[in-house]
Structure formats: structure tokens, C-alpha cells
Amino acid sequence: MKDRRQARILELVANEPIETQEExxxxxxxxxxxxxxxxxxxxxKELGLIKxxxxxxxxxxxxxxxxxxxxxxxxxxxxxxNAVTHxxxxxxxxxxxxxxxxxxAAAAAxxxxxxxxxxxxxxxxxxxMIIVKNAEExxxxxxxxxxxLERQS
Numbered sequence: 191m192k193d194r195r196q197a198r199i200l201e202l203v204a205n206e207p208i209e210t211q212e213e214x215x216x217x218x219x220x221x222x223x224x225x226x227x228x229x230x231x232x233x234x235k236e237l238g239l240i241k242x243x244x245x246x247x248x249x250x251x252x253x254x255x256x257x258x259x260x261x262x263x264x265x266x267x268x269x270x271x272n273a274v275t276h277x278x279x280x281x282x283x284x285x286x287x288x289x290x291x292x293x294x295a296a297a298a299a300x301x302x303x304x305x306x307x308x309x310x311x312x313x314x315x316x317x318x319m320i321i322v323k324n325a326e327e328x329x330x331x332x333x334x335x336x337x338x339l340e341r342q343s
Contacts, residue, residue: 193272195223196233197295200269203251204298207244214251221291237265253302266299271339273299279332284320286335293318307331 198221199214208214211230218225225233237253244250273292278285288296297313300320307327312319322328 192233193268194289194292195225195229196237197269197273197292197299198223199230199233199237199239200253200298201295203239203253205294207246207248207250209244209248209250263303266302267338269299270296274339277332277335277339279328282322282325282328284322284328284332284335286318286320288316288318290316292316305331305334 195218198218202208202214202217202221206217208217211227211234214234215225215227215230218230234251239251239253241249242252273288273296274286275289276287286296293313293316297311297318300308300311300318307322307324308331309321309323311321320331322331
């Protein structure tokens with residue numbers, strides 16, 4: 191549940207100009223995650239969110255490019271591990287299925303990881319389509335993703 195909530199937080203701050211913890215908690219509640227201000231505060235710290243000047247001139251939350259503790263890559267892989275339910279591919283395309291509402295967070299994580307061979311992603315509610323630059327590389331990209339998604343005990 192925590193990883194799903196945090197994946198949704200990353201999606202929300204990427205798409206909405208969120209200024210306060212209370213506003214973030216309200217957004218979370220509107221998408222089915224009940225979280226106290228203290229929980230939101232811990233999530234913000236764990237995700238390495240920072241405040242930057244938004245287009246409106248107000249301070250909004252965004253994801254920091256680097257932060258202490260877990261590396262950003264570790265957090266992104268953890269988000270993927272908890273979001274992805276199935277993966278398949280054909281030609282230049284890889285299709286990833288996620289839990290409902292996890293598509294955008296998974297695609298954002300994949301984009302942030304900047305994996306070689308991937309041109310880009312397109313996200314839906316519970317699906318991510320990955321476009322691979324060369325069809326010959328698709329199976330290799332899938333293998334790398336599968337290794338990345340293996341759960342460590």
C-alpha cells in the first residue's frame with residue numbers, strides 16, 4: 191500500500207501544481223488513498239520531494255533529481271516492482287500492465303531511469319507502452335526489465 195501511495199504521489203506532483211501537504215493529502219484521498227498529514231510528510235521525505243517555483247510563481251512540490259538515503263534509481267525500481275503485473279512484447283513495442291492507476295507512475299519511473307534502447311513511453315491508467323528504438327533490441331530490453339523487476343528477498 192505504501193509503495194502504491196508513493197507511486198501515486200509521484201504521479202500527482204508530476205501532473206498537478208501541489209503547494210502544501212494538506213493539498214497533497216486531499217488529492218490522495220480523492221483517488222482512494224487515506225493518508226494523514228504525518229504520513230504525507232514522511233512520504234515527501236522518503237521520495238526526496240522538494241519545492242520549486244511553479245509557473246504561477248508559487249512554490250510547488252516536485253521530485254528532486256538526487257537525494258540522500260535510497261538512490262533515486264532504487265526508489266524508481268521499487269515503484270516499478272510494485273506497479274507492474276505483466277509484461278509482453280512484439281517488434282518495437284513492449285506492453286506493461288500495472289495495477290489500476292499505476293500506468294503513469296510506472297511510465298514516469300521508466301522515463302526517469304533513461305534505459306538505453308528505449309525511445310519513450312506512453313501511459314494509460316493501467317498500461318504502459320514502451321517504444322524500443324531497434325526491434326532487434328526489444329528482447330534484450332525486456333530481459334533487462336525482467337531482471338530489474340525481480341523481487342529481492
